[in-house]
Amino acid sequence: MGKIIGIDLGTTNSLAAVWQDGRSRLIPNSFGEYLTPSVVSMGEEGIVYVGKTAKERLISHPNRTISVFKRFMGTGKIYELGGKEYRAEELSALVLRKLKEDAERYLGEPVEEAVVSVPAYFNDMARKATKAAGELSGLQVERIINEPSAAALACHIRNREEDETFLVFDFGGGTLDVSLVDCFDNIIEITAVSGDNHLGGSDFDRMIAEEFCKEHNLNFSELSRQRQEVLLESAARAKCTLTEKNDTVMQVSGREFKGQMKINNKKLIQISMPLFRRMAIPIKKVMYDADKNMLEISKIILVGGSCKMPSVQQYLRHMEGEHKIIVAEPDYMVALGVGIYAGIKERKDDVKDLLLTDICPFTLGTGIQNEADIGRPVMSAVIERNSALPCSKVKRFFTANDYQRHVKIDVYQGEEYYVDNNICLGEINVDVPPAPRGHESVTVRYTYDMNGILIVDVKVDSTKEEVQRIMTTGADTIQPEKIEQYIEELEKLKFYPANQEENQMVSAWGERLFAQASGVLREEIAGRLQYFQHLLQVEQDTYKIKKWKKKLESYFRNIEEHLRNTDVYEMPEDIDLWFRENSDKEDELEEEYFLWCDGHLTH
């Protein structure tokens, strides 16, 4: 049997972990980094880029690059990429495939199975889509685990002795998840979850970008996709700089427009006040749902990239008290937790006794007749949200009309009063003997398991007729019988061999800077990139390629640095001189490059 790995398939970044030598270890990708951006890009020749290289292409090839697709898992949304259509689960499959390959290389053995974490708010369809994505990537995904539960597991394992109740505040790129965790003995119980599916780091980027537009008389939503990406990237960069120091200058150096905006943490708070207000709501909601007060909570553990923001930490300290806020490896907590779960699944001695219980994050119910408005049935809950899993609940329903012959049980998920505002998962129809209203009844049982699979049984009480259905119809995801076909399609895609990935990444980096830069600098970047392509494709001299790649990297770093730190966004006139000052002098390859540029390259 191959190894089981744990995967945090994030909206912004994905990570893999494995249980090894008695602990959960993160698996580095081919760049030696733990975070792999969840971005997919398609090259002109049908070549697929995944991760860091693809992220670089967001700006240079906005129409051929897709990010933030996790949100649309299981919705049937179709993305167009390089003339072909893809679903979010196929794009996720490409990310999973990359993580699988990197893991296999790192572990030196095949990986066939993965435990994958998903947001607690993921509905049935999104969970099924996640499993389908696993299958498409060649990974069996038997177990799906909620992200906050994974984070809780990782937190608890650090101080295993203590029985405690704590909150996990997971603030990522696009979502906020808050969960209440009870730990006693070896049982970790998630007792309530809440969150905001549309609140995350990217909202801060957007706020900053819009403020920039306001100060420069632009209208963000009227800008082209590429301009928007350029602005959002600069905004995200400014935001991350504010984690390190208190003020910075947001630099935008596009071809068509340039500009700068001073920003410090205070200004960031001012322009994103509405976001801060929304952050407090899910905390209140979980406390209310679990019927707890803040005094019973020992700590709040901050997880997710956006928790690195000093303003976020400050705000929570202000709201909940200094001593309660714990920030420990916010980027890695979820992945480390799924890694532990992979260990539990492999029944590794050190963790096999840990028991993680989960809860159903939403209400599951059925529509019942609404006397006040016959056309709009209302929700009758069968399984209440935050019920512990696995769980099985029974409810009896009576006929609503005289001599009705059929009873239809619609299955809904959601918290809204009117069923049409909730998600319909499917329906079951049964026949009942005709009788006056209220004289016939059906007993309905909902069984919801740890993997988020819902089974509904309907029994007609008088005739004892029984119907059972596994709720899959509503799932607008790839059907199991179609998986093979999809796999074939994905297999036609070309991937860059891992040993060339770094070269590709440097090229993509250069293309992005090219898209951002202007004037002489732009030409300079283009020349150096072309020379790199020339070395890769024509000369194919490994030594030279390596050396030039290193030079390019330091050159690009210098450019980034320059753009970030100077108040003058124009590049120095004498770009060659500037570059030479910033790189090693008297370099043969540099000379060769200039010769090549002049068309005098000789062998």
Ligand code: ADP
């Ligand atoms: P997800 O779980 O959605 O994949 P992550 O937990 O990886 O997301 O968080 C990604 C978000 O964190 C992004 O919006 C990113 O801009 C933000 N982020 C990452 N590092 C920092 C930092 N140093 N300062 C501020 N925000 C950061």
Ligand code: MG
């Ligand atoms: Mg996350």
